[in-house]
Amino acid sequence: KQEVTQIPAALSVPEGENLVLNCSFTDSAIYNLQWFRQDPGKGLTSLLLIQSSQREQTSGRLNASLDKSSGRSTLYIAASQPGDSATYLCAVSNDYKLSFGAGTTVTVRA
C-alpha cells in the first residue's frame, strides 16, 4: 500500500524567502507525481506533474524534483509572496488512482 508523507506539516516565512516543501512515498513503482495547491474551502489546482522518467519540472517560480529510487520529491517556490499562502499537496499515481500526502500549509507573511 502506497503511503505518502509531507514534511513539514506547516511553514511560515517572511515574504521574499524561498520555500522548500518535501514529499516522500513508500512504493517507487509510480507513473507520475503531481503537486497541487488548495486554498481554504476550494478545490485542487494542479501546479506541476513529473512523469516517472523525469527528474524535474519547472513553471515560473516553481520547481519540482523527483528521485523515484529514493521515493522523494521536493517543491521549491522562489521569492515567496503572500499570494502563495495555501496548502500544498503531493500525490503519486499508481493504478488509476492518486495517493495523497496530508499537505503542507504555507503562510507567507507580508
Place this chain on the structure above:
Amino acid sequence: DTAVSQTPKYLVTQMGNDKSIKCEQNLGHDTMYWYKQDSKKFLKIMFSYNNKELIINETVPNRFSPKSPDKAHLNLHINSLELGDSAVYFCASSLGGSNQPQHFGDGTRLSIL
C-alpha cells in the same frame, strides 16, 4: 468554461437520508474519479471509472453507489447517510490512465446533522 463541475457545492441533510452529487467534465476525458477529504484534510480515492466501467472501488461501503451514464458524467449516490459521511467530496477526471494529470472539481461539502 468550468472543466470539472460538481453540484451541489454544499449539501446539508439529516442522518438516514439519501442524496446524490453530480459531476460533469467537458475535457473529453475518459477516466473519472471520486475522492473524499475528511476533517483532517486527508484526500483518499473512493472510485475510479474508465469509459463508464468501474476500475477501482477502494473498500467504500456499498451505501455509496457511483453511476456513470456516459464518459462525461460520474454521479455519486449515497444511501442512509451517517454522521461519518460528513466530508468534502471531490470529482476528478483524466485522459487515459495513471500517467496523465488529474483535473479536480471544486468539491461538494456534505454536512450530516
